[in-house]
Amino acid sequence: DGGITQSPKYLFRKEGQNVTLSCEQNLNHDAMYWYRQDPGQGLRLIYYSQIVNDFQKGDIAEGYSVSREKKESFPLTVTSAQKNPTAFYLCASVGGRMNTEAFFGQGTRLTVV
Amino acid sequence: KNEVEQSPQNLTAQEGEFITINCSYSVGISALHWLQQHPGGGIVSLFMLSSGKKKHGRLIATINIQEKHSSLHITASHPRDSAVYICAVFKVNFGNEKLTFGTGTRLTIIP
Numbered sequence: 001d002g003g004i005t006q007s008p009k010y011l012f013r014k015e016g017q018n019v020t021l022s023c024e025q026n027l028n029h030d031a032m033y034w035y036r037q038d039p040g041q042g043l044r045l046i047y048y049s050q051i052v053n054d055f056q057k058g059d060i061a062e063g064y065s066v067s068r069e070k071k072e073s074f075p076l077t078v079t080s081a082q083k084n085p086t087a088f089y090l091c092a093s094v095g096g097r098m099n100t101e102a103f104f105g106q107g108t109r110l111t112v113v
Numbered sequence: 114k115n116e117v118e119q120s121p122q123n124l125t126a127q128e129g130e131f132i133t134i135n136c137s138y139s140v141g142i143s144a145l146h147w148l149q150q151h152p153g154g155g156i157v158s159l160f161m162l163s164s165g166k167k168k169h170g171r172l173i174a175t176i177n178i179q180e181k182h183s184s185l186h187i188t189a190s191h192p193r194d195s196a197v198y199i200c201a202v203f204k205v206n207f208g209n210e211k212l213t214f215g216t217g218t219r220l221t222i223i224p
Contacts, residue, residue: 033212042216088154092212100144100163100203102212106155
């Protein structure tokens with residue numbers, strides 16, 4: 001079955017360390033997205049990629065980096081420059097007819113201590 | 114002002130009640146998703162709409178493109194329906210469509 005997989009589900013890191021969140025899809029979707037969700041708030045766009053080897057900053061890209069070397073994979077690195085990294089991170093992929101079919105990962109809850 | 118507004122923000126109802134959650138948007142869209150997020154955080158797409166109405170089990174979703182409004186209805190609500198329901202739209206942006214989310218409606222169904 002096609003789908004999108006995020007790992008790990010829970011992640012703990014010490015302050016000042018970089019950490020990379022994984023997102024893989026086997027849906028043959030061109031577009032992939034990373035969002036951040038804070039308690040009581042909506043999902044905010046960090047980075048997105050419409051095609052391999054290309055990506056754009058979203059609304060809250062500072063302190064994050066991404067790569068898109070393969071169509072299936074869109075890893076997100078939370079760098080030490082991100083001032084408040086503890087949050088829920090969600091990956092999504094978009095494709096299908098008219099590019100309106102959206103699938104979502106299960107999310108990664110990152111806690112920085 | 115958010116481009117996607119949902120109401121109500123929180124909704125508590127008794128089991129069996131008919132539930133309506135509303136979504137209004139202010140931008141041109143190519144499609145709208147209704148999503149369900151359970152306490153663990155994972156999100157599932159319930160419906161994708163570009164016009165009209167869709168039904169799946171006890172869930173019904175409608176969209177009025179002219180009024181820029183969509184509703185999600187739950188008939189015969191059950192405690193397992195308790196979740197956050199999120200409206201998300203694909204903004205038309207000349208081939209660079211992005212998903213934009215509402216802030217969600219937290220639904221609690223009391224037995």
